[in-house]
Ligand SMILES: Nc1ncnc2c1ncn2[C@@H]1O[C@H](COP(=O)(O)OP(=O)(O)OP(=O)(O)O)[C@@H](O)[C@H]1O
């Protein structure tokens with residue numbers, strides 16, 4: 514972030530939030546945006562405190578007024594004081610009716626903390642060199658820090674009264690390592706790293722950092738485990754009669770609550786239990802014999818048909834069943850998995 518303040522009318526920033534912990538932050542941010550309360554955003558460096566602050570402003574009734582960001586760590590005390598309260602267009606006055614974003618507030622000197630506290634208590638600013646209080650300004654204050662302000666209070670480096678003034682609403686942005694789904698800056702770093710180290714024009718998996726390959730393997734493993742669990746649950750529900758294939762499973766599939774791979778996994782379990790017989794699987798799932806064609810057609814239409822032959826080696830299927838299932842009553846070739 515710049516060390517000099519920027520006054521902008523900003524568009525709602527692009528925000529990724531797929532991890533539940535980040536979605537919770539976004540929900541809270543959306544709620545708080547509607548009001549005027551002061552917000553303290555905490556979290557490690559790079560987690561998106563800045564974007565959340567902009568998001569709150571852009572979603573707030575103040576979105577048509579300026580968003581002024583000041584990095585409290587980037588300026589000497591004198592400069593910061595004049596940036597905030599100094600000349601006629603100091604940041605506070607510049608942000609009138611808008612939002613002032615005090616970034617890295619944990620770096621404010623005790624004197625600046627006192628000045629800020631005075632402003633927060635009465636909304637008035639005393640410009641540098643002025644004898645009396647100057648205009649009242651109407652600004653919403655959003656502050657951010659990657660420091661633990663409570664520890665700083667205990668250590669005596671941050672004012673407790675100021676902490677409670679700015680922490681009316683507290684949003685803690687979880688670390689990226691706890692939400693790999695949203696891993697934004699790390700991804701940028703990886704891409705930069707890969708590009709700078711790559712020797713050939715084409716990149717391969719070998720160019721990826723080891724940590725990313727390990728994380729990817731972890732993700733694949735977890736998604737396999739999830740699929741196994743989903744398939745187990747559906748299979749058990751079908752066999753116990755708790756689920757009817759047409760009433761429950763088909764809608765789950767068509768609504769995309771379960772994937773093609775999930776459904777194939779269920780069919781695979783069925784074929785395993787029926788030693789490769791779709792007919793036996795049908796009765797296992799409490800489906801009528803008359804459903805046989807409809808069932809196979811549904812699976813074929815959605816590419817969920819599993820080749821029964823690989824499940825037949827364990828036990829030869831009853832001879833009567835063979836003619837009914839071979840040749841297959843649909844145009845696709847069975848595929849092995
Ligand atoms: N959830 C997100 N969705 C999209 N982009 C994000 C998200 N979180 C962070 N980013 C991007 O990652 C980068 C770092 O985010 P940001 O500057 O908001 O982090 P920060 O918490 O303010 O970090 P610092 O403490 O270092 O100031 C930015 O380019 C930002 O746009």
Ligand SMILES: [Mg+2]
Nearest residue numbers: 514562563616
């Ligand atoms: Mg920041």
